[in-house]
Amino acid sequence: MRKIAFGYSKRCNIKCEHCVAAAAAPDNSKMELAKAKELIVELAGAQVRGISFTAGEPLIFFDDIAELVGLCQAHGIYTRVVTNCFWAKTPVLADTCIGQLKKNGLSQLRMSYSRWHQKSVPCQNILNAVQSCERNGLDYFISFVTDFSEQDDACEQYLRDHQLRFFPEPVIYAGRAGSFARQPISTDYQANCCPMNPYLAPNLDMFACCDAGSHFTNTNFFHLGNLKHSTIAELFEKSETNRLYNHIRTMGVTDIASFAGFPAREIIQYRKCELCEKLFNSPELLAMLQQETDAGLNSWRR
Ligand code: SF4
Numbered sequence: 685m686r687k688i689a690f691g692y693s694k695r696c697n698i699k700c701e702h703c704v705a706a707a708a709a710p711d712n713s714k715m716e717l718a719k720a721k722e723l724i725v726e727l728a729g730a731q732v733r734g735i736s737f738t739a740g741e742p743l744i745f746f747d748d749i750a751e752l753v754g755l756c757q758a759h760g761i762y763t764r765v766v767t768n769c770f771w772a773k774t775p776v777l778a779d780t781c782i783g784q785l786k787k788n789g790l791s792q793l794r795m796s797y798s799r800w801h802q803k804s805v806p807c808q809n810i811l812n813a814v815q816s817c818e819r820n821g822l823d824y825f826i827s828f829v830t831d832f833s834e835q836d837d838a839c840e841q842y843l844r845d846h847q848l849r850f851f852p853e854p855v856i857y858a859g860r861a862g863s864f865a866r867q868p869i870s871t872d873y874q875a876n877c878c879p880m881n882p883y884l885a886p887n888l889d890m891f892a893c894c895d896a897g898s899h900f901t902n903t904n905f906f907h908l909g910n911l912k913h914s915t916i917a918e919l920f921e922k923s924e925t926n927r928l929y930n931h932i933r934t935m936g937v938t939d940i941a942s943f944a945g946f947p948a949r950e951i952i953q954y955r956k957c958e959l960c961e962k963l964f965n966s967p968e969l970l971a972m973l974q975q976e977t978d979a980g981l982n983s984w985r986r
C-alpha cells in the first residue's frame with residue numbers, strides 16, 4: 685500500500701531539543717492550502733492510501749489540516765495526524781479539536797510524548813487528548829520518544845500509571861538531535877529492514893525516507909525529486925524500483941553494512957538510522973554499493 689508523510693508545514697509552536705524535523709535555525713516554510721488540496725487529489729490518483737500529516741506541528745494550521753483530512757476521506761485515504769497536543773489544554777478544548785477532526789474523517793491521532801516535549805506541553809494535555817479520543821471514538825496512540833536512558837523512567841511510569849497505550853520510539857540522531865551525545869548501545873544482530881515511507885516537504889521535495897534519510901545531505905541519496913518537475917506517480921515509482929532502496933527494504937541495513945566490510949562487533953553498536961547514515965551518506969561507500977547493487981549485494985544472501 686502506498687503511504688506518505690505529508691509535511692504541510694515545518695513550523696512548530698515549541699522547540700524540542702531532540703527535534704528531527706528542524707535544524708538549528710527555525711524553518712517556518714509552509715505549503716499553500718490550494719496546492720496541498722491539489723496534491724491530495726493527485727496522491728489519490730496515484731493510489732496512495734495512507735497520509736500522515738507530520739513535520740512541524742500540523743495542528744497550528746488546524747482549519748487547513750481539518751479540511752485536508754476531509755478531502756482525504758472523500759478520496760478513501762486513511763489519515764493520521766502527528767501532534768504534540770498543545771491544543772488540549774482543557775477537556776473542552778480537546779473535545780472541540782477532536783470532535784472536528786473525527787467529523788472530517790480522521791482515522792488516527794498520534795500523540796508525541798517525551799521528556800523534551802513535556803518541557804513545553806503539560807502531561808495533562810496528553811491525558812485530555814486521550815480522554816477526548818475515547819469520548820469521540822477516535823483511534824489514537826502515544827509515541828513515546830526516548831533515548832532509553834534512566835532519565836526517561838519517570839516519563840514511562842506516568843504513561844503506565846494512567847494506563848495509556850504507548851509505543852517507545854528511539855530518538856533519531858538527526859536535525860537538532862544530531863549533536864546529542866549517544867548512549868552506548870549494543871543490539872543483537874537484527875536485520876534492520878526498513879519499509880521506507882516517502883516524505884513530502886513543504887517545498888515539494890520528495891524523499892524516499894521520512895526520517896533521518898532526508899538529512900543525508902552529503903549524497904542526497906534519498907531525495908527523489910521535486911513535484912515542480914515530476915509527478916507524484918513518477919516519484920513513487922522511482923522509490924519503488926530503485927534496487928538499492930529495495931535492498932534496504934528486504935535485506936536490511938545490517939547485511940548491507942556487513943557486505944560493505946563493517947565488523948559485526950561494530951554493527952551492533954549502531955542504531956538503524958546511524959548505520960544507514962554511515963552507508964549512504966558517504967559518497968565513496970555509496971558509489972561502491974551502487975556498483976554492487978546487482979552483483980555482490982544481490983548474492984550476499986543466506
Ligand atoms: S519534535 Fe515535534 S513538537 Fe517538538 S519541535 Fe519538533 S515538530 Fe515540534
Ligand code: SF4
Pocket residue numbers: 878879880893894895896897932937956957960961
Ligand atoms: S534506516 Fe535509513 S531508510 Fe530507514 S528510516 Fe532510517 S535513515 Fe530512513
